[in-house]
Amino acid sequence: MSTASRSYDPTLARKVAFIGLGVMGYPMAGHLARAGHAVTVYNRTAAKAQAWVAEYGGAAAASPAQAAVGADIVFACVGNDDDLRAVVLGEQGAFTGMKPGAIFVDHTTASAEVARELHAAALAQGFHFVDAPVSGGQAGAVNGALTVMCGGDAPPFDAIRPVALAFSKAVTLVGASGAGQLAKMVNQICIAGLVQGLSEAIAFGQKAGLDMVQVLDVIGKGAAQSWQMDNRGKTMVEGQFNFGFAVDWMRKDLGLVLDEARRNGARLPVTAVVDQFYADVQAQGGRRWDTSSLITRLK
Known part of the structure; x- marks a missing residue:
């Protein structure tokens, strides 16, 4: 269900900020505005923030600190730890502008280490910090149907959950600070293996002379069914790879996964191989193709 069709409840209205208006942040902030929250946005490229204000109302700030002034909740979705x-x-x-008791909610896919660092820094200054990476891609952000996995303390989580539901279908606290980022790593491990398996299956079927659109319809009703098959299988058959989450971003995420595995001792042989397969896709010019472009290695 999109936020546009959700009923407005004035008792839930909050003053919020949103930092980072990329392919995810722009529509996420838009859903917050449509849900009745007073939204101030900041983006490194000011023209993007002005375009957002022209579309949704609210205000644009000249810095994260300025955006955060007076906000109950400051959301962010940027590129990486740095x-x-x-x-x-x-x-x-943002921490230079936030009021005591305000909550910073980070939707960036980042390391668990930086989440814990910023959680500690927030508490030391009288704020709260929740790491809250998302799954669902650009389509999920546009449709208000993201899954949000959160790490942090229960009271601030309880405060931000009804607000974050403006752009989400599920917002769940999975553990202490950093646990949201670790859960997102689990998500990316699953996706990497699934997409590689789906790529090999489609390439095999094509070599065997099968009508793979028909085959995917058949096996999609059985045990092989997955979100990747339902949403990317047929476009992989057609050689279309312009559906949002880019190979460059997936390699960044898998780098975080493999760094964490080196720290905790987890063995990720398939994930490590698929990461290198994505490096091959980058080398053949597919840096901005979506993650289903793994199949191009098999053509």
Whole structure:
């Protein structure tokens, strides 16, 4: 269900900020505005923030600190650990503008280490920090149907959950600080293996002379069914790879996964191989293709 069709409840209205208006953040912030929240946005490219205001209302700020002033909740969705530290801890970072008791909610896919670092820094300054990476891709953000996996303390989570449901179908606390990021790593491990398996299956079927659109319809009703098969199988058959989550981003995420595995001793042989397969896709010019482009290695 899109936020546009959700009923507005004025008792839930909050003053919020949203930092980072990329392919995920732009529509996520839009859902917050449509749900009745007072939204101030910040984006490194100011023109993007002005375009958002023209579309949704609210206000644009010149810095993360300015966006955070007076906000009950500050949401962010940026690129990586370094970007996150910059918008939180920098000279004009959000923590310099947040009021006591405010909550910072990080939707960036980042390391568990930086989540714990910023959680501790927030508590030391009288704020709260929730790591809250999302799954569902650009389509999930646009349709208000993301899955949000959160790490942190229960009281701030309880406060942000009804607000985050503006752009989500599920918002769940999975553990202490950093647990949200670890859960997102589990998600990416699953996806990497599934997409590689689906790629091999489709390539095999094509070599065997099968009508793979028909075969996917048949096996999609049985034990082989998956979100990847339902949403990417037929476009993989057709050689279409422009559906959002890019290979470059997946390699960034898998790098986080493999770094964490080296720390905790987990063995990820398939994930490590698929990461290198994505490196092959990058080398053949597919950096911005979506993750289903793994199949191109098999053509």
